[in-house]
Amino acid sequence: MSPNAHITSHRKPRRTATQSWVVRTGVAGGVLSTLAVAGAGSATAAEKPVEATVEMPAVNAALATSIAQSAAATQQTAFDYQDRAQQDEATSKVEAAAKKAADEAERKAEAERKAAAAKEKREKEEARASRATERQSLSSKSAAQDSEDTDAPASSSAKSSGTATGSTASLVSFLRAQVGKAYVMGSTGPSSYDCSGLVMAAYSQIGIDLPRISQDQSTAGTQVSTSNLQVGDILYWGSAGSAYHVAVYIGGGKFIGAQNPSTGIVERDMSYSPPTGAVRVL
Numbered sequence: 001m002s003p004n005a006h007i008t009s010h011r012k013p014r015r016t017a018t019q020s021w022v023v024r025t026g027v028a029g030g031v032l033s034t035l036a037v038a039g040a041g042s043a044t045a046a047e048k049p050v051e052a053t054v055e056m057p058a059v060n061a062a063l064a065t066s067i068a069q070s071a072a073a074t075q076q077t078a079f080d081y082q083d084r085a086q087q088d089e090a091t092s093k094v095e096a097a098a099k100k101a102a103d104e105a106e107r108k109a110e111a112e113r114k115a116a117a118a119k120e121k122r123e124k125e126e127a128r129a130s131r132a133t134e135r136q137s138l139s140s141k142s143a144a145q146d147s148e149d150t151d152a153p154a155s156s157s158a159k160s161s162g163t164a165t166g167s168t169a170s171l172v173s174f175l176r177a178q179v180g181k182a183y184v185m186g187s188t189g190p191s192s193y194d195c196s197g198l199v200m201a202a203y204s205q206i207g208i209d210l211p212r213i214s215q216d217q218s219t220a221g222t223q224v225s226t227s228n229l230q231v232g233d234i235l236y237w238g239s240a241g242s243a244y245h246v247a248v249y250i251g252g253g254k255f256i257g258a259q260n261p262s263t264g265i266v267e268r269d270m271s272y273s274p275p276t277g278a279v280r281v282l
Contacts, residue, residue, distance in 0.1 A: 125238065167206040168232045168282060174205045175248055175256040181265045183258045188212075198258040198265060199234060199246050208281060218243035221281035226274070232282045235275035249278065 178201075181192055188197035196214040203210050211217050218236035226235070231251040236243035247257025250267070255275075258265045 122244075170206050171202055171232050171248070172250045172256075175202050175250060176267070178202075178265050179256060179267055183261045183264045185261075193258045193265060195246050195258045198256075199248055202248055203281065210281070214238075214243045214246040215241060217246050218277070218279060221279035224278050224280050226270075226278050229278055230280065230282070233278045233280050235278050237273070237276050240277055240279075243276070247275070 175198070178189075178193065178198060183194060184192040185194050186197070187193050189201045193201065196212060196217055199214075199217055200210045200212060210220055214236065217234055218238070218240045221234065223240065224230075224233060229235075229249045231249060233249045235247045235249055235255055235257075237245040245257070247255040249255050253270050254267055255270065256265070256267045259268070
């Protein structure tokens with residue numbers, strides 16, 4: 001017998017393999033449970049930023065829609081302003097054209113009023129001149145009657161009675177040769193004349209140079225009364241210095257002049273168109 005046979009062993013009995021595996025499994029399960037809980041917590045904490053990130057596209061889409069609407073409204077406003085500007089420009093052009101037409105019409109109307117006033121003034125002057133000439137004619141007849149009873153010199157009597165001698169005869173002869181020719185404004189002969197052109201041409205036949213126009217011819221000599229005319233005196237109508245018509249007295253109460261385009265050069269009695277005044281250049 002072994003000497004150790006009755007001595008009780010103090011070693012702890014060995015665990016079986018099954019028990020060891022169960023223990024290890026339990027420990028591992030606890031660790032895994034702890035990790036699972038921690039992982040779940042971490043997962044929960046990590047989900048929050050993800051939720052915020054998911055919402056951003058919705059916010060960006062709304063902002064983009066708002067910007068697009070604002071841009072469309074701005075563009076429409078710009079189109080409206082451009083359209084209004086074009087309308088205003090067209091309206092301004094129409095108004096300017098209308099104003100120009102109105103101004104032109106007013107200028108024409110003013111010109112017509114002035115022409116009518118000038119015509120009326122001229123007619124009044126002619127009427128006054130006619131009345132004055134009639135009075136002068138009556139005085140002339142009275143003076144002529146008185147002169148018949150006096151012993152006036154023969155030469156004076158010849159001139160006042162219309163008998164032309166010397167240069168006056170040549171003057172009257174030239175004027176009578178022009179009777180029947182045409183009246184043409186600005187013409188000085190030989191086939192046509194205006195009033196002052198005829199007077200100038202007639203006096204040039206006897207060596208006397210006269211101004212070209214009637215206004216100057218009416219002041220070219222000595223002013224004489226129409227009641228004391230002599231052959232060769234220049235008759236004028238209108239005021240001295242602004243006469244609008246001239247002719248030549250040929251004696252016997254008659255004159256020769258380029259009257260107007262419809263009658264041409266004519267010989268007329270003084271009563272046909274009494275002159276306003278006369279000048280003597282002979």
